[in-house]
Amino acid sequence: MASVPSKPLLTDELDIVIPTIRNLDFLEMWRPYFQPYHLIIVQDGDPSRTIKVPDGFDYELYNRDDINRILGPKASCISFKDSACRCFGYMVSKKKYIFTIDDDCFVAKDPSGKEINALEQHIKNILSPSSPFFFNTLYDPYREGADFVRGYPFSLREGVPTAVSHGLWLNIPDYDAPTQLVKPRERNTRYVDAVLTIPKGTLFPMCGMNLTFDRELIGPAMYFGLMGDGQPIGRYDDMWAGWCTKVICDHMGWGIKTGLPYIWHSKASNPFVNLRKEYNGIFWQEEIIPFFQAANLSKDCTTVQKCYIELSKQVKEKLGKVDPYFVKLADAMVTWIEAWDELNPAGDSAKLPNGKAK
Numbered sequence: 001m002a003s004v005p006s007k008p009l010l011t012d013e014l015d016i017v018i019p020t021i022r023n024l025d026f027l028e029m030w031r032p033y034f035q036p037y038h039l040i041i042v043q044d045g046d047p048s049r050t051i052k053v054p055d056g057f058d059y060e061l062y063n064r065d066d067i068n069r070i071l072g073p074k075a076s077c078i079s080f081k082d083s084a085c086r087c088f089g090y091m092v093s094k095k096k097y098i099f100t101i102d103d104d105c106f107v108a109k110d111p112s113g114k115e116i117n118a119l120e121q122h123i124k125n126i127l128s129p130s131s132p133f134f135f136n137t138l139y140d141p142y143r144e145g146a147d148f149v150r151g152y153p154f155s156l157r158e159g160v161p162t163a164v165s166h167g168l169w170l171n172i173p174d175y176d177a178p179t180q181l182v183k184p185r186e187r188n189t190r191y192v193d194a195v196l197t198i199p200k201g202t203l204f205p206m207c208g209m210n211l212t213f214d215r216e217l218i219g220p221a222m223y224f225g226l227m228g229d230g231q232p233i234g235r236y237d238d239m240w241a242g243w244c245t246k247v248i249c250d251h252m253g254w255g256i257k258t259g260l261p262y263i264w265h266s267k268a269s270n271p272f273v274n275l276r277k278e279y280n281g282i283f284w285q286e287e288i289i290p291f292f293q294a295a296n297l298s299k300d301c302t303t304v305q306k307c308y309i310e311l312s313k314q315v316k317e318k319l320g321k322v323d324p325y326f327v328k329l330a331d332a333m334v335t336w337i338e339a340w341d342e343l344n345p346a347g348d349s350a351k352l353p354n355g356k357a358k
Contacts, residue, residue, distance in 0.1 A: 006117075006120070008033075008036040008037070008119075008120070009120065009123045009127075010096075010097060010123055011036045011037055012095075013095055013096045013097055014037055014095055014096070014097040014098070014099060014119075014123070015037070015038050015039070015040050015089070015093040015094075015095040015097075015098055015099075016034055016037050016038070016039045016040070016098075016099050016100070016101065016119075017039075017040045017041075017042065017086055017089035017090060017093070017098055017099070017100040018039060018040070018041050018042070018086070018089075018100070018101060018102075018103060019041075019042045019044055019083040019084075019085055019086035019089075019100075019102070019103075020041060020042070020043060020044065020051060020103045021043070021044050021045045021049075022051070022103060023051060023052040023053075024041065024051065024052065024053050024054065024103060025052075025054065026103050026104070026105070026106060027039075027053065027054050027057060028054055029106050029107050030106075030107060031054070031056070031057075033107070033117050033118070033119050033120075034057070034119070035056060035057060037058075037099075037119075038058050038059070038060075038095070039053075039057055039058065039059035039060075040059070040060055040062070040089040040092065040093055041053065041059055041060070041061040041062070041089075042061075042062050042067075042085050042086050042088050042089045043061060043062065043063040043064075044064075044080070044081060044082070044083065044085045045064075045081055047063035047064040047065040047066075062088060062089070062092070064080060067085075067088050070092070070343075071088075071339050074335050074338060074339040074342075076332070076335065077223075077226070077332040077333075077335040077336045077339060079224065079225070079226055079227045079228045079229070079231070079237065080228055080229040080230070081228040081229035082227040082228025082229065082231075082234055082237060083102065083208070083224075083237065084224035084225060084226075084227040084228060084237030084238075085224075085228075086100055086208065086224060087222060087223055087224040087237075087241070087336075090215060090219055090222050091219075091339060091340055091343055091344070092343060093215060095215060096214065096215060096216045097123075097126065097212060097213070097214055097215060098212065098213055098215045098219070098222075099119055099122055099211070099212045100208060100209075100211050100212075101118075101209060101210055101211075101263065102208075102209035102210075102265075104265065104266045104267050105169070105209055105210060105263040105264065105265055105266070106263065106264040106266055107263070107264065108169075108170045108171075108261075108262045108263050108264040109264075110191060110193075110262075111191050116261055116262055116263075117261075118167060118210065118261035118262070118263050119212075119261075120261075121167070121260050121261035122165045122167060122212035122261060123212070124143075125140075125162060125165035125195055125212070125257045125260070126162045126164075126165045126212055126213070126214060126257075127162075128140070128142035128143075128159075128162065129142060129158065129159025129160055129161065129162060129255070130159055130160055130161070130162040130163075130197040130254070130255020130256065130257055131156065131157075131159050131160075131197045131255065132160065132197050132198065132199055132200040132249075132250070132254075132255045132256070133156055133160075133199075133200055134152060134153060134156050135196075135197075135199055136148055136149060136152055136196075136197075137149050139194045139195060139196045139259070140194070140195040140196060140197070140257065140259075141157075142159065143195060159255070160253055160254055160255050161214070161217060161254050161255070162197075162214070162254070162255050162256070162257055163213060163214050163217045163218040163245070163249050163254040163255065163256060164206075164211070164212070164213045164214075164218065164245060164249070164256040164257070165211070165212040165213070165256075165257050165258075166204075166206055166207070166210075166211055166242075166256065166257065166258040166259075167210035167211065167212070167258075167259075167260065167261045167262065167263060168188075168192075168210065168258070168259065168260070168261075168262050168263075169188060169207075169209070169210060169262060169263055169264070169265040170188055170189065170191065170262050170263070170264050170265070171187050171188060171189075171264050171265050171266065172187065172188070172265040172266065172267065172268045173186065173187070173188040173265075174205075174207045174209070174265070176235075176274070176278055176282070177271045177272075177274035177275035177277075177278050178275070178282070180268065180271035180274065181271045181272075181275070184268075184271070191262060192259065193260065194259045194260065195257050195258070195259035195260050196257065196258060196259055197255045197256065197257055198246070198255075198256045198257070198258055200250050201250060202246075203242075203243055203246055203247075203289065203292055203293060204242060204246065204256075204258065205239055205242065206238050206239060206241060206242020206243075206245070206246075207238055208224065208237065208238030208241070209238075209263075209265065210261070210262075210263045211238075213245075217254065217304075218245055218248065218249065218254070218304060219304070219340070219344075220304045220305050220308055220336075220337060220340050221241070221244050221245045221248045221304050221307070221308055222241050222245060223240075223241060223244070223308075223332075223333060223336045224237035224238060224240065224241050225237050225240040225241065225329060225332070226325075226328060226329050226332050231325070232280050232323070232325050233277065233278075233280045233281045233284070233325065234277030234278065234281075235274060235277045235278050235281065236278070236281040236285075239281075239285075240329075243288070243289075243292045244292075244308065244311055246292075247292055247295045247297070247307075247311065248297070248304055248307040248308065248311070251297040251301060251307055252304070252307070280323070280325075284322060284323065287319065287322045288319065288322075291314075291315075291318055291319055295311065295314060297310055297311070298310065305337050305340070305341065308333060308336075308337055309333075309334060309337060311333070312330045312331075312333035312334050312337075313330070315329060315330040315333065316330035316331075
């Protein structure tokens with residue numbers, strides 16, 4: 001049973017960013033939901049290859065040659081042969097919001113058999129406040145049919161701006177290679193009808209294949225790092241962006257939601273290839289996580305850019321001791337901000353009210 005989408009929201013204020021190496025036939029299934037929006041397609045791999053996009057979509061497509069032409073020497077901060085290249089799309093967008101999805105993700109159905117309009121749910125999540133400072137046991141109190149429970153402080157019920165909406169996946173779960181190898185046939189069939197704000201001070205693993213964020217608020221922190229070709233690590237691009245973003249959102253007093261909407265993740269990537277990509281990260285994350293848990297940003301960090309530059313210095317100083325890769329990554333973080341600011345002149349990024357850090 002296909003549901004006819006209600007009037008699409010934010011059609012002039014949201015771009016859909018898709019990284020790909022193949023023809024985008026998957027868009028046919030999304031047509032009723034995505035056609036009203038502008039798409040930014042970031043083609044990875046061989047730029048001489050032609051990627052076919054179904055007729056009727058409004059899109060712009062960038063390949064590696066375009067990235068090099070637009071960013072010049074600063075293109076070194078954009079990953080090659082890795083879906084981390086998607087963050088170039090965030091940089092060139094001129095919209096307030098970004099929804100990013102992988103090309104192996106399809107429309108899921110809820111337990112009643114109705115198609116899930118993932119984009120509509122993300123927009124509902126991001127347009128309603130978050131509650132990171134005090135946990136509400138009925139999950140998102142701003143959803144229809146829910147509210148703040150008894151004992152929830154009235155002074156916190158106004159909530160704070162939502163910077164990120166992190167969606168989930170039915171069918172193929174987002175597992176790491178060791179878990180994939182141990183549970184090759186495991187599929188996620190559990191549909192949990194819940195959205196919750198991740199509490200302040202709590203990190204989470206952010207998956208980039210079904211994700212929406214407020215680009216004007218948090219965009220400069222959504223750098224997917226140096227991954228793939230020529231790098232000693234892969235499959236940690238979205239994780240890195242999520243950890244940086246969460247630390248900055250906690251500092252700025254913004255919220256991140258996770259839960260609905262679900263998409264249908266159609267195919268599992270090769271666990272042996274994944275293990276090769278993740279191998280270093282599996283060790284390094286035992287140092288990376290405590291680093292982010294202890295990261296502290298100064299009161300001078302009143303914009304996302306300032307927060308990100310300060311974080312890059314801490315990455316270089318502390319994680320640089322773990323492996324020289326992190327020195328290179330810290331430099332790329334600075335390059336990313338310089339490139340972002342060139343393409344998005346001052347005045348586009350959010351500041352704390354009255355310049356005060358929380």
